Amino acid sequence: METKPILSVTKEVTRLCLIDNVILAIRDKWSQGDMGPIFIQQDNARPHINISDEQFIQEVSRGGFDIRLRFQPRNSSDLNVLDLGFFHAIQSLQEQQVLGPIDELVHAVQTSFDKMSSHELNNVFLTLQTCMKEIMKVHGSNNYQTPHIGKGKLERQGRLPLQIECDSNLINEVVSSLNH
Structure with missing residues (x-):
């Protein structure tokens, strides 16, 4: 599969990276006996997705894991x-x-x-x-x-x-x- 070059980081790029890479890696490497909650912490950069992003929530709800997004406290x-x-x-x-x-x-x-x-x-x-x-x-x-x-x-x-x-x-x- 050929990937398109990344020209800038957007919310869509961030969402795809989380879903296609981070969530996949968690599912592959996390112990099946401990399904969560698992927290993914984002800083407060603009391209990061909202913690209630529907596409992200829909994807992480599959497979029995409890994966949640959080923003780090500012400063x-x-x-x-x-x-x-x-x-x-x-x-x-x-x-x-x-x-x-x-x-x-x-x-x-x-x-x-x-x-x-x-x-x-x-x-x-x-x-x-x-x-x-x-x-x-x-x-x-x-x-x-x-x-x-x-x-x-x-x-x-x-x-x-x-x-x-x-x-x-x-x-x-x-x-x-x-x-x-």
């Missing part, structure tokens, strides 16, 4: 998993290639995404979770240091978690402060 790079590591990881893979036209860049990003391991993605999401926990500790402020948990060492010891635990007292404190 929240510390909570943007894409900024925390995904873009960096893909960019470092993509920079290993010499590129010409935009189609080559698109292909390089796609290839880099395909090469990205679940291990690398887990590390990005662990960083996101540690940032979220620190933000909770400082009551929503951005006055904190990004914690380093020694992911490499933990992995070598076979103790790298898939998720960061959060003390129930901290959760209760945050919920209480939000309710007041």
